[in-house]
Amino acid sequence: MALHQRKIDLTLDRMLRILELLGHPERRMAPVIHVAGTNGKGSTVAYLRAILEAAGLRVHAYTSPHLVRINERFRLGREGGGVLVSDEELLAALEHCERLNAGQPITVFEMETAAAFHLFAKHPADVVLLEVGLGGRGDSTNVIEKPLASVITPVSMDHMEMLGDTVAKIAAEKAGIIKKGVPLVMAAQLAEAEAVIEQRAKEQRAPLHAAGQHWHVSIERGRLVYQDERGLLDLPAPRLFGRHQFDNAALAIATLRSIDSLKVPVSAYESGIAKAEWPARMQRLTAGGLVQLAPPQSEVWLDGGHNADCGRVVAAALGDLEERVPRQLVVIIGMLSNKDAGAFLANFAGMTRHIIAVPIPGHDNAYTPQALADAGRHLGMRIEAAASVAEALRSVARLAYEVPPRILITGSLYLAGEVLRENGTFPQ
Incomplete structure (x- = not known):
């Protein structure tokens, strides 16, 4: 064509x-x-x-x-x-x-x-x-x-x-x-x-x-x-x-x-x-190639939210989870550069100290991890960089947690699609 x-x-x-x-x-x-x-x-x-x-x-x-x-x-x-x-x-x-x-x-x-x-x-x-x-x-x-x-x-x-x-x-x-x-x-x-x-x-x-x-x-x-x-x-x-x-x-x-x-x-x-099901909207990933890279017994959640209002409702959902079962939160984020990264990230201020920025494969118009880190710095957040979601999960797995963490992968539906593909989770 x-x-x-x-x-x-x-x-x-x-x-x-x-x-x-x-x-x-x-x-x-x-x-x-x-x-x-x-x-x-x-x-x-x-x-x-x-x-x-x-x-x-x-x-x-x-x-x-x-x-x-x-x-x-x-x-x-x-x-x-x-x-x-x-x-x-x-x-x-x-x-x-x-x-x-x-x-x-x-x-x-x-x-x-x-x-x-x-x-x-x-x-x-x-x-x-x-x-x-x-x-x-x-x-x-x-x-x-x-x-x-x-x-x-x-x-x-x-x-x-x-x-x-x-x-x-x-x-x-x-x-x-x-x-x-x-x-x-x-x-x-x-x-x-x-x-x-x-x-x-x-x-x-x-x-x-x-x-x-x-x-x-x-x-x-x-x-x-x-x-x-x-x-x-x-x-x-x-x-x-x-x-x-x-x-x-x-x-x-x-x-x-x-x-x-x-x-x-x-x-x-x-x-x-x-x-009713709809993938990449506060979707719990319980098995797959990427999930296996996370610390054992940790929770891995995926949400394709990419604007400030999406960030607000995802943060609220995480707050509900925290009330039920407290766990340390890790946010892995990748975003397109036409989105307001600061407004999105602001929703997670105070919820986590551990944020990892990743690129979105195949998208030249995505923020670099360094640019996302800069956006977080303006909010007083410390954001580290990783070359991929897989590498971010491996870095989390190398840390010692008393309780396995709750991991959120978010910031873009395009990133969410890459995660589902790499994890082997295909929408039906």
Whole structure:
């Protein structure tokens, strides 16, 4: 296949052109739930998929980025549960789009999105879950004229070079997915984001279902308690770890309860929330090539968080772990250089004295370990450098601990993907 421009250009012109050449597969797909936001999109999609599948529905899902294999982005709905697209079918879809495009300008993500729509139109399903790649207004997925619902997860500072340098500007981009008359389900937001999103919903006459206003979530005796005007659900805790996962799960519940055409039994909410998985989000690694390098009986956790708000929720999750089982914390971190390393690291100040910076293999735009160490120094942190995650784990194993440590590998989904690949843990 030909190489396409990787530079992100938030416009829909090229996307609309290739969809016309494909015979508008986006109009022939099953009804869509469209998910935008800064943090929690993937987890929210995972809950939506798990609940809908537990209700016996066939669910296609398009998510990004992938961690180990590109196939992870394309999940085809089947009775009894979806499957990742096969190598052969994905290649055929991409080659078909390539032939029709005939060398016209197009980005990699646009080509992948076109292939997803082509695949989803070929295979019958009940619901399609679409995760926005970047922003919302000009994202390649934003060509669905009337989805079942639009969903906006928490908005915070990320991708400022593309989306704007304030939360309000970023929220305006995310709010670009709101469609006339289509229910909008909104997670709890910073005040400036909330105001922008609510105004857009008002302009589009989109019925608003907002956290804290129209629906509420709480944790009671370790269980998820969800309440809206239709009643109360007392549900098991999410399988995914962290307090923030209760919010993500509740956002999925609110979304499904906002769609009149979907009849989801309580049993499906119970089963889906307890079963939903999403790799590299506070994922405990218990076996594998890298885990074997850590000190025996230590805990190894992986999280692809890469902005200040991600760091906050991960630090909170670590705080919960520390309350249950105290262990010394070691943070192994690698980040892309367009991220605010200082803002991310600040969340871990006071939680650990042992931070190891590593490069991200294959990414020239990543911070060097030395640059990450400098960012930590401004916060009064002492950060050492290692040539790789494997070398960092070996250095931890050489130290003497009274209690085996808790090790967090974090800072980038690209780093997380490398860790899963090297560890031999492949998302299914």
